[in-house]
Amino acid sequence: MQRHTGWVIGCAIGVGVMLLGGTTSGHTAIASRFTYNEHLFPIFQRQCGGCHVEGGVAPMSLLTYDEAFPWTQSIREEVLGLRMPPWKAEDGFGDFANGHILPAHEMDMILEWSSGGYPQGPLDQTPTAPTPTDDWTLGTPTLELTPPEPFTIDASTNETVRYFVLPTDVGGDRWVTGVDVIPGSRAVVRHVSVYIDTSGQARTADDADAGLGFASGFDSAQPIAVWWPGQSAVKLDTVGYALPDGADIVARVLYKKTWITEGQDFTDQTRLGLHLTEDDVSAITHTVLSSPDEPNGRQLAFSHTLDQEVSLLGLLPEIEIEAVKLQIEGVLPDGTRQPLLQIHEPDLGWPTRYWLDGPRVLPSGSQIEVTATLRPGADRETVPSLFAGSAPVRLLLEYTAGTSAAN
Ligand code: HEC
Incomplete structure (x- = not known):
């Protein structure tokens, strides 16, 4: 009181x-x-x-x-x-x-x-406040994808996740080298992650849901792009994500209102702009690393040994436990340590994919070491995850095999 x-x-x-x-x-x-x-x-x-x-x-x-x-x-x-x-x-x-x-x-x-x-x-x-423009940040995309109709976030919904299935039909296999996002409703589109689905799982979930898109039941792919307002999209040259002929693109949109927009209706039709190429590029591969369930004191530490040489491109950590710090290092076979990512006060609400400013070549036998320092008495929290797995700390690695991406 x-x-x-x-x-x-x-x-x-x-x-x-x-x-x-x-x-x-x-x-x-x-x-x-x-x-x-x-x-x-x-x-x-x-x-x-x-x-x-x-x-x-x-x-x-x-x-x-x-x-x-x-x-x-x-x-x-x-x-x-x-x-x-x-x-x-x-x-x-x-x-x-x-x-x-x-x-x-x-x-x-x-x-x-x-x-x-x-x-x-x-x-x-006195400066003039700019008005947001609906321009593609990476230039005109090869393929624009939009859900067939607007999705309604009704007045009583403050936060919701919706997946949209966006079929592609470009007449052959392609590589995705860039993903741009233009939110339909800037006031409520908090976060967008994008997937390539070749399993048909998203279509099945979509068919089972009466509304536009679906709410859950998709975990067969890892995100190829993660966007929130103001983050720069990344355009790749020599590497890409395989988009087999006829694969579906899936957009996962997190809608969230603030105390200003609470109680209002919104409609959203977010647009994706894909940059595609037929040229030979190196395939980007995903690996998910998972922490043990139980911390050792205040630390949750784990490592993964690479069984081949890789060019590391991106890191997407997910933390479902209150942590004060997360640190990721590469340890080469000769013991040299390479700083990869350090985060203080990780925020569960803004999952972020950290795209390295150049590929980091790690020889076979190198280790990726992850250490999360927890808040004393930290509780597990449930956050809707962007990729499959259930450990309190997970790390999605994106890389190409060998040094090809370094050229
Ligand atoms: C990626 C989007 C984003 C960026 C960039 C961002 N903010 Fe925020 N900010 C938010 C959102 C959304 C909220 C409302 C809290 C929530 O829902 O998480 C917020 C809340 C706040 C609040 C608290 C408002 C309240 O309701 O109490 C302050 C102050 C603030 N931001 C300042 C800043 C400043 C200063 C910067 C830049 C240095 C910044 N923000 C950058 C999205 C952002």
Whole structure:
């Protein structure tokens, strides 16, 4: 009860600040060298604007001063707590092509601005908030795929996963070298993962469900792309995913509302843009590594020995237990350690595929070592998984055999 009262008071103060902010900011002592118009806007646009934009998936836009300043305290907390932005890979521990963490100097600027009176800056330098465009980020795709009709997320549904089966018929075998996503409803499309299904499992699940698409029962393939707003799509040259003639593409869409969009109806018709080639490329292979069920003290550690030389391309960890840190290293046969990925405060809500900025060649006999450090007394949580398996920590590796991808 005590806590409840505290929350109500805290909230009332918050609202007071929000209402008064516009008129009192002129009296707040300004102790920040950085202003919104000159310094913060470009950071918010680059690091947060994929989601915190008018009509975006986040509860508020940060792309105008009037919308951003009521949130200064909360921005400070989220950024310091490493919860925002949701990209987690630690700088200097592996390099990635599809995203990066908030750089330290930008975090410092955000913190100084938010605690230093959050000045707006010269009015003649007021930036214009961009409107999201429906452009393919990788250029015109070879094949565009869209569900036949819009899917409705009704007012009473706050969060739901839906799979859509998208048949392909391109007249022969192809390789997929890139996947682009244009969300239909930016406000609720939180996350999209894309699969190639040659088993017919998705069609069977689709037939069994009366509505458009289906809700569950697909685990026969691993994702070939994982997208969320603002993440860069990756275009490959010499490697690709095999798309046999007539295979189905499956799009798994996570719809999630925020407290702003709760209670509203939405319809969505998300578009996929596939880049295909007939040229000879190296096949990307998937392997899933699984942790033991029980931790050893606060650690869940496991490793996998490669029985052939591989060029490692991507890493997609899934963690179903509260962890403070996840670390992945390659250990070469001579004992040399190669940093691959380190994540602090992994967030179950934003599964991320980390695409290396170049293939990492690991000779046969190398080990992939994974260590998750758990929160004391960590509980298992159930998160809908992007790939099959039931261990508390899983890692999907994407690679090609040999060094072919390194060329
Ligand atoms: C990939 C999308 C995405 C990006 C990028 C992102 N956010 Fe968020 N943010 C969200 C969503 C969605 C929420 C609402 C909480 C939830 O549902 O997870 C949120 C919540 C927040 C909140 C808390 C709002 C509340 O309701 O209390 C703050 C503050 C915030 N974000 C700041 C930032 C800042 C600052 C950045 C950039 C440095 C950023 N976010 C980048 C999606 C994003």
